Amino acid sequence: MSLTVWPPAAVDHHALAADEVVLLMGGDPLRGLREEEAARRLRACGPNELPGAGRGGALRRWLNQFRNPLIYVLLVSGVVTALLGELVDSTVIFAVVLVNALVGHVQESRAEAALDGLRAMVRTRARAVRDGTVRTVPSDALVPGDLVLVEAGDKVPADMRLLRHNGLCVDESALTGESVPVAKDDAVLPADTPVADRRNMLYSAGLVTAGTGAGVVVATGAATEMGRIHRLVGGTRTLATPLTRKLAGFSTILTVGILALAVVTFAVGTARGEAAVEMLTAAVALAVGAIPEGLPAAVTITLAIGVSRMARRRAVVRRLPVVETLGSTTVICTDKTGTLTENQMTTRAIWTPAGVVEVTGAGYAPRGELLDPSGRPADLDRDQALRWTLLAGAACNDAALIERDGRWSVSGDPTEAAMVVAAAKAGLGRERIHAELPRIGEIPFSSERRYMATLHTRAGGEKVICVKGAVERIVGMCRAQMDADGRAVPLDRAAAEAAADRLAGRGLRVLATAVAFPPGHASREEFHAGALDGTLVLTGMQAMQDPPRPAAARAVRTCREAGIAVKMITGDHASTASALARQIGLLDGGGRVLTGADLDALPGPEYSRALEEAVVVARVSPEQKLRMVQVLQGRGHVVAMTGDGVNDAPALRRADIGIAMGRGGTEVARDAADMVLVDDDFATIEAAAEEGRGVFDNITKFIAWTLPTNIGEGMVILVAVLLGLTLPILPVQILWINMTTAVLLGLMLAFEPKEEGIMRRPPRAPDRPLLTGALVTRVLVVSALLVGGAWWLFRWELADGAGMAEARTAAINLFVAVQAFYLFSCRSLTGPMRRSGVFANRWIWGGVGLQLLAQLAITYWAPMNTVFQTAPIAGHTWLRVLALALLATVIVTVDKRLRRAHW
Template sequence: MTTSVLSGSAKHHGLAAHEVVLLLETDAHRGLGVLEAGERLGRYGPNTLPPAKGAGLLRRILSQFHHPLIYVLNAAGVITAVLGEYVDSAVIFGVVLINAVIGFIQESKAEAALEGLRSMARTQATVIRDGHRRIVASEDLVPGDLVLLDAGDKVPADMRLIRLAELRINESALTGESVPVGKDEVVLAEPVPVADRHNMAYSDTLVTTGSGAGIVIATGAETELGQIHRLVGSAQILDTPLTQKLAGFSKILTVAILALAAVTFAVGLLRGHDAVETFTAAIALAVGAIPEGLPAAVTITLAIGVTRMARRRAVIRRLPAVETLGSTTVICSDKTGTLTENQMTVRNLWTTAGLYEVTGSGYVPHGALHSPAGEMTTVDADHALRWTLLAGAACNDAALTHRDGHWDIVGDPTEGAMVVVANKAGFASDQVKSMLAREATIPFSSDRQYMATLHRDATSGTSHGQVVLAKGGVERMLELCGAQMDADGTVGGLDRDVVLEAAGELARRGLRVLATAMRPATGAEDFAEDRLPGGMVLIGLQAMLDPPRAAATTAVAACRTAGIKVKMITGDHAATATAIAGQVGLLDPTETGKDRVLTGADLAALPAEELPDAVDRAAVFARVSPEQKLRLVEALQARGHVVAMTGDGVNDAPALRQAGIGVAMGASGTEVAKDAADMVLTDDDFATIEAAVEEGRGVFDNLTKFITWTLPTNIGEGLVILAAILFGAALPILPTQILWINMTTAVALGLMLAFEPKETGIMTRPPRDPDQPLLTRALMARILLVSALLVAGSWWLFQWELDNGASVAEARTAAVNVFVVVEAFYLFSCRSLTRSAWRIGMFTNRWLIAGVTVQAVGQLAITYLPAMNALFGTAPIDGGTWLRILGIALAASLVVAVDKRLRRPA
C-alpha cells in the first residue's frame, strides 16, 4: 500500500525545505541510501496507481443471461424439457445461447478497442542515491528520494522542491491552468489550493523550462493524482437512459407476460381442457409474447453505432455510451485542449502606431499581420514592430519543430508563441540567430519577472554592434524603460498611461500581455542587471491566448440548436475562460449578469440547496477544483440532466466517471482520463462531440423503430394463443413456430433497421426528455393496432383454411406466413415513425432489401422443405393461400399508413 509519510493536518508546502528533509529522514544532497530505498519500496509499495477493477470472464459471461426476459425463456425451456417437448426445449435454449454469444462478442470488441490506452505510461526518473546520480524506473521511487528535474521531464511523483533554477511546470493536466507555473521555494500558508502551491511539483505534470531538485513526499495512490484516482473509483457509474428504460420496460413486459400466461392456464382449466395441454399452451403464449431478439438487437444496434463512431474518430468503451450521447441535455467541456488548441498563439501586436492583428492559429507558422487600418502589412513600415518581433524571438529559449508534418514547440508555450509570430512575419528561427547571435543571458525568474539577453547585432539597426533585448510583464518592463520607440525608429519619451491603457484593453479580452524592450550596448559590462532599469527602450506589446479550435464555434452552435446546453468547466482564470467562452459562443453578448460566470470560490460560497439552480444558469466555471467538477456534474444530474463531460486532464477524471457519459481526449489526454471515460476522441476535437450526439440520436431512433416493429408480433402471437384457449380451438401456431418467427424475423428483418440512415433534421429537434417513456402513447397505440391486425388476419386465415378442407398443419403454415409477411410490410413503415416510407425512399437502406430477400427464402424453406416441415410442424400451401396472405399484409399496411397520417405532428 503506497502512502505518504506525513501524517496529521500538516502539509508539505507549509514546511520549510529542511523540515521536510528531517521529516522524511533523508539527505538534501546525498539522497537516500540504496538499501534504505529498497526497504521503503517494500514498505510503501511501487509508485503506481492501483489497477482498475474489471469484471472477470465468468462474470461477463453470466451477465449476458441477466435479463428478466431471458429468465422467462430459461424457465420455459426447462418446463418444456420436463414435459418431454425436447425439440421445443432445444430451440428455446438455442435462442438464449445465441443471444449470449452475440452480446459477449460485441462487448469484448468494444473493450479491446481501448486496450492500448488503459495503463499509465512508464517513465524514468533521475535520482540521487548514496550521493550518486542514478536513472531508475519511476515506479521504484519512494518517499524521501531526491529527484532531479530538467526541461522536458515528466514529474514522476509528488515532491517538495528544495532547489531550483528558473523552473516552470505545465500543470494543465492536473489543475486546468493553461500557462506553465513558475516555481519557487517559499513556504506557503496551509490553505493554499493545489494550483497555487509554487514550492511543490506534482506527479504527471511536465517541466517546460529550467531545472530543479525535490524530495518525494508521496507516491502512487497518495499523490494528488492518486487522490483523484480514488475519486474516480468512488464515483457511481450510472445506468444510461436506454438501459434504465429497457430495464423498466423488460420488467413490466415480464410481469404482463407471466400474468397473461397464468390467465390462459386458468381459463383453460375452467373450460375443462387437459391440464398438460393447457400448460403447454400457456408456455407457448409466454414464449410468443417474449421479444427474444430484443437483447441481441440492442447489442448489435449499439455495436453498429460503435463502428460508425470509430469512422468519425471516436472509440466507444461501453456500448450504451453511443445511445447516451443521443439523450444528452448538457455537455460540460474542459477548456484547455478541448475547446482550445492548447497552443498559445499571439493574436495582437501593439506599438505606438496602433494595434496589429495576427492571423493563424496554434504553432503552425502560417499567418499574416494586419495594420491598425485592417490592411495586410509587413514589418518594413514600422520599426518598432520589427524590433518587438525580433526581441520576442531572440530573447527566447523555445524552439519550433516540424516532424512528420506536425508543428510543435520545445520549451515554454508562451515563448513558443513569440517564435511562431516572428516566423509568420518572415523572421525564421535560423535567420534570427544569425542576425542576433546571443552572447549572455539574464534568465527569467518569478522575482525578476523579465528575461534579458545580450546579442551581437548583425543588422544595421545599431551603431555599437551589440544590443540588449528583454521581455516580461508590462508593469515590470515599464520600470526598466525610460523611453519608447516610434514607428519610424526614433526614440521619444515614454507615455506610461498609453501603454498601460493598451495592455489593459488586451487583458480584458482574456489575452496574456508581454512587453518587449531593447537598447544598444557597448559591451558585456553594459549588460549587468543593475544597469538595465531606466535605460531600456519600450518597443511594443505582444498579446496571446490559447485559441479556440477551428471547429469549436460551429460545434457549440450546432449543440445549442439541438437543444443541448454547453458549459465550460476549467481550472484557468475567469478572464481567460470568459474570453474563450465569448469566442466560441458559450456566452451570449446580449446577456449579462455575474451568474453567467462562476468561479470555484463562488461555488464554495453557495449553499448546497442553491447549487443546482446556480449551476443550471451559469455557462462558465473558472478556477474550479477536481472535487468541484464532480459536484457540478452531480448538481446538473440532480436537475434531471443527462450530462456528457469532456476532458483530457487528470483533474477531469472523477467528473468523467460520474457523468452519464465521459468523453476523453485520445491524443493529448492523460491515461487516467481515458480509463475513466466511456468514449475517447482520437482527434481531440470538440466538433466530434456534435457528430457523436448526432450518431447517438440515430441509434436511439433505430432502437425505438425496432421495438415498435417487433412488439406487435409478440403481442399478436400471445393473443392468438389466448383466443384459441378462450374459444376452445386448436392453436393456430405452435411454440417452435413462434420461435422461428421471432428469431428469423428479428435477425433478417428487424436488425436491418440498425443500418437505417439518420433522418433529416435529427439535430434540430430537442433532446429526449429523460423522463419520457421508451414508447410514447402514439407508438403504443400503433403497436396495439398492428397487434390486432395480426391477430385478426392470422385467426381468420387459419379458420378459412380449416373450413375449406386444409389440414391443421397447412392452416398453421398459413398463419405463420401471415405473421412474417405482415411484419415484412410493416418493416418499411417503421423506417420512419412519422413519415411515409415512400417519402424517405424505398432503396436508401439496401440492407433492408437484402434482409427481406433472406427472410423470403427462409419462409419458402419452412413451407416446402420436408425436413423443415417435420421439425416445425408445417406443410406446403398453394398459390391461392399466398394471395390471401399478401392481401392481408397489404390491408394492414394501408391501415398503418392512415394511422401514421392522422397522428403526424403538425
C-alpha cells in the same frame, strides 16, 4: 505494500516555510537522505507507485451477460421444452441466448484500464541526492524526505515542496487544467490555497518546461495528488446508460406480463380438463412467442452500426450502449484547454508604437500573415519596431519548433513557442535569428524578476540585449520606445499600458519586449539584472491566446438548438475561461460565470440552482468536477463530460458519457472515457449526438415493429386455450416467424438513415419511458389486427375445406405479410412512408425479398413442410393474406395521423 504517510499527520506543506518542511520530513536540504534511511523508509512506506486495479475474472463477466429477466424466461423455456422432448425448439432457444451473451461479453467496457494508465504516467527516473551525491534512481524508489533535483524536460516524480529554483516553470495542465506552464517559487502560501495555485509545490506527473529546481519529497505513491485522483477514479461507479436503464425496465415489465399470461394459460387449460403436459407446452409456446428474442441482437447490431457511422465522423466509441446516450444527452460539461481550444498558444496581435498588427493562422504551424491596420501584409523594413519586437521575442527564447510527418509541435514553454511561430510567419526563422544574433549570455526568467533577458552579438562585434516579460515590469525598466524607423523616442507609458489593457480585454495574454544596445566594449560581467533598469527601449507587445477551435462556435450553437446545454468546466482562471466563452458564443444567452470555490460556498439547494444557471465554472478541482456531474444527474440530466487531463478522469467515468481527446489527451482520460474524439474537435460531439439520436430512433422503430408480432403470437395461443380451440399456430412455427422476420425484416431498420430535422428536436426527457402511450397504442392496434386476422383466416380456411396444415400455413404467412407491410410504416413512426424515401434504405427491399423466398420455401418445399408441419396453399389464400395486410397498413396510417402530436 500500502503507503503510510511520513510523518503520519496530514500537513499543508505549502503553508509552511521550506526549512520547516525539511525538518518535518526528516531530510537534509544539502546532502539529502542517507541510503540506509532511504531504504528503511522504502520498507515502511512502500514503493512510489499507485496500487494496481483489481478486476473480476472472465467467467464473472460472462455470467453477468445472463442477468436479464427476459433471458431467465428463455432459459427456463429452453429447459422445459427439452424435458418435453421438443429438441428443435430447445436448441433454437439456447442458441439465441448464447449468441446474445457472447455479443455482450465481447463489447463489455473495461473502465478499470484508467487505473493502469495512471500508474504508467507516474513511472520515470529521478535525480535524488543521497549521502551528498546526486544519483539517478527509479521513481518508485523515492521516499518522503528525499531531496530531488529537476530541470527542463523532467517529469516530476513525486509531490515535493520546492526549496530552490531558478526560472522554474512546470506544465501541470494534465493535473489542474491550467492552460500555460506555472512559474514556481518557494514563498509560503495560505493553507486554503487550491492545488492549481500552489506555486511552491511540484506535483507528480507535472512536466518541467523551463529552469531548474530542488525540492523535498512530501508524498509518494497513493499519498500524492495523483494518488488522490487514482482513488477517485477507482471509487467512481460507472452508471448504466439511459438506453440500458430503459431496456431493463422494459424487460422487467414485459417479463412480468408474459409470466402472468403463461400462468393464466396453464391454469385455465388444466381447469378445463386439458392434460397438464399439453398446457405446459402451450404456456411455454406463449412465453417463447411473446418474448422478442431478436431484440437484444437488434439493439446490438443497431448500436454497432452507429459505432461504425461515428467512427467515420472521427468519434471512437468504447462501449456500444454509449452510442445512443449522446442522443439523450441534455448537458455537455466541456473542458476548455484542448477541447474547445487548440491547446497551442498562438500570437494573435502585436502592438508597437506605430499601431497594432493582427496575426493570422492558429497553432504551432508557422503559416499565416502579419497584417497592418489597413489589412495589408506588414513590411518589416518600414516598421523596425515590429521587426525588433519579433526578433526580441524569438531570440530571448528557449522554445523550439518541431515538424514531424507534417505535424508541428514544440519543445519548451508554449508562450515562448508562440513568439517563435510569430517570427517565423514574418520570415524570421529560428536558424536565421541564431545566425544574426548568436547568444552569449542569459538572465533566466524568475517569478520575482518576471522577465528573461539575453545578450547577443551582431556583425561587427555590436552587442544587443533582448528582454521579454510582464508588461508592467518591462515598461518600468524602459527609458524610451522605438518608432517605425528604429529610433529611440520618449516613452509614452500611458499609451503602452492602455494598449496592454485593451489587448487583455480581448482575453489575450500580453508580454512586452524591449532591447538595449550596450557599447561594444561592454563585457559579459556587466550583463546582469541590476544593470538593466532604465536602459531598455520598448519595442512592442505580443498578445497571445490558446485559440478556439474553428468549429467550436458553430458546434455550441447547434447543440443549443438541439436543446442541449453546454457548460465550460475548467481548471483555468475565470477571466481566461470567460473570454473564450464570449468568443465561441457560450455567454450569448446570458448565464453565470463562477469558480469552484464560489459553488462550494453555497448550501445544497443553492449550489444546485447556481450550477444549473452557470455557463462557465473555473478553477475547479477533480472532486469538484465529480460533484458537479453528480448534482446535474441528480437534477435529472443526462450528462456528457469532455476532458483530456488526468484531473478529468473521475468525472469522465461518472458521467453518463465520458468523452476524451484522442490526439492531445492523456491515456488516463482516454481509458476512463466511453468515447474518444480522434480529431480532438468539440464539433465532433455534435456529429456524434446526431448519430446517437438516429440510433435511438432506429431502436424505437424496431421495438414498435417487433412487439405487435410477439404479443399477437402470445394472444393467439391464450385465446385458443381460453376458448378451448385448436392452436392456429404451433410453437415451432412461432419460432420460425420470430427468427426469420427478426433477421430478414426487423434488422433492416438498423440501416435506416436519420430523419430530417433530427437535431432540431429537443432531447428525449430522461424520465420518458421506452414505451410511450402512443407507442403502446400502436403496438396494441397492430397486435389486435394480427390476432383477429389470424383467427379469421384460420377459421375461414378450415370452413373452405382446407386441412389443418394448410390453415396454419395461411396464418403463418398472414403474420409475416402484416410484419412486412408494417415494416415500411415503421420507417417513420410519425410521418407517411414516403417521407423516408422509397429507396433510401435498400436493405429493407433486400430483406423483404429474402423473407418472401423463405415463406415460399416453408409453404411449398416438402422437407420444410415435414419439419414445420406446413402445407402448400392456394392462390386465393394468398389474396386474402395480402388483403388483410393492406387493411392493417391503412389502419396504421390513420393511427399515425391521429396520434402524431403524441410522439
